[in-house]
Amino acid sequence: MLDFWFLPPIPDAVREFLGFSPPVTLINIALVVYTFSALALTLARMMAGSNSYRGWAHLGYLGAFYGFYYYAGELKSNFWPVFAAGLTILCLENYRVWTYCTDAIREEREKLG
Amino acid sequence: MLNNFATRATVPVTITITGFVIVCCFVLYSFIKGDLLRDTVQHEISLADTIVKSTRHAMLKSDRETLTNMINNIGDQESVEHVRIFNKKGVIMFSANPAELGNEMDKQAAGCNSCHGGPEPSTGLGSMEQARQFTNERGVSVLAITAPVYNEPGCWTAPCHVHPSDQKILGTLDIGLSQKTFDQTMQRLWWRMIIFCVMILILSVGGVSALLRKFVLSPVRQLTVFVDQVSRGNFDYPLPRGDREIESVARIFLDIAVHGDKMKGRPGEGQEEEGES
Structure with a gap:
């Protein structure tokens, strides 16, 4: 289904320099912990009414997870967990920003009207 | 929406x-x-x-x-x-x-x-x-x-x-x-997990919606109707029941409305009070 033929193989020199990849089990556990804490922090920011957007940072973290799986040679079987985690976190983050903006626009309209 | x-x-x-x-x-x-x-x-x-x-x-x-x-x-x-x-x-x-x-x-x-x-x-x-x-x-x-x-x-x-x-x-x-048997087992497991996910979704959305309706939405709607009725002068409209905070807000609003109505009935007194202040 997903072959990632377009991704080049990692050269031996790079592997020699970086060493062994972490076990896939550990990457999976890290992904679950990251998803849990990212969702909890987004909900906390939603309650606090914060206006900061953390979507770009999350894209970086998710990219790092893809990088780890790719280096461990397990990207094919772990593409969808990272995708689902990213979709959930970014949906919640964007929903938070959307509700914040909607409230701000309504407040502004009330002041103007 | x-x-x-x-x-x-x-x-x-x-x-x-x-x-x-x-x-x-x-x-x-x-x-x-x-x-x-x-x-x-x-x-x-x-x-x-x-x-x-x-x-x-x-x-x-x-x-x-x-x-x-x-x-x-x-x-x-x-x-x-x-x-x-x-x-x-x-x-x-x-x-x-x-x-x-x-x-x-x-x-x-x-x-x-x-x-x-x-x-x-x-x-x-x-x-x-x-x-x-x-x-x-x-x-x-x-x-x-x-x-x-x-x-x-x-x-x-x-x-x-x-x-x-x-x-x-x-x-x-x-x-x-x-690996036919192994693949079949994994496929069965996959479908069971999908069913589990759907059940979690239904229970979480249904549970949150039911709790919201029972403890927040319904009392707020009752309060809205009560405020509307009192503002029209219907002071005998029953207080919203079931939630202490909502009931308290309704009671305070009723007191203010009754007091305001009394003031309205005695305009001179109200003006004096305003002038004194």
Whole structure:
């Protein structure tokens, strides 16, 4: 289904320099912990009414997870967990920003009207 | 529609719970698949060891007929896709498929290169390194095990055919089992997890919606109707019941409204009070 033929193989020199990849089990556990804490922090920011957007940072973290799986040679079987985690976190983050903006626009309209 | 109270309360909960459960299901599926695969590999390794030990006597006696019969009988089983024994040079000496007898395997092929990848062939591999997965020419997904046939004192002291004592490996047994049952089990597990996710989604959204309706939306609606009625002068309209805070707000609003109405009824008094202040 997903072959990632377009991704080049990692050269031996790079592997020699970086060493062994972490076990896939550990990457999976890290992904679950990251998803849990990212969702909890987004909900906390939603309650606090914060206006900061953390979507770009999350894209970086998710990219790092893809990088780890790719280096461990397990990207094919772990593409969808990272995708689902990213979709959930970014949906919640964007929903938070959307509700914040909607409230701000309504407040502004009330002041103007 | 997206901006009302119920949607605002339900959407984040739904996204969070559903998304997290889906991620956990993917990871759990990956863990279970890995564990089952390791168990299957261990099972195949013990099967391969059993075959090697069973054929040991026939090998010591150089009884080729018995060995061929044993290999053919093993290969006749439904789940066995291939079973073959290589000699030290990589030539297939015994196989359930007569067409491949005498063929020499490429040492860089899958299943061979794990030992023959380096300049010196390795004599010991981990259990997972002995296994390989591939789809054969009949389109069947196969999990194959390569088990070495080690040289033992009985082999180099046997009178029939002598191996030097410093030769560690005499040959290799290669057995491949169909992964059809394993794939079916994983597919069943996958569908069960999807059903589990859908149930979690229904319960979480339904539960949050029901609680919101019972403890927030319904009292707020009652309060709205009460305020509307009181502002129209209907002071006898019953107070909203069920929630202490909402009831308290309604009572305060009623007191203010009644007081305001009394003030309205005595305009001079109200103006005096305003003037004094």
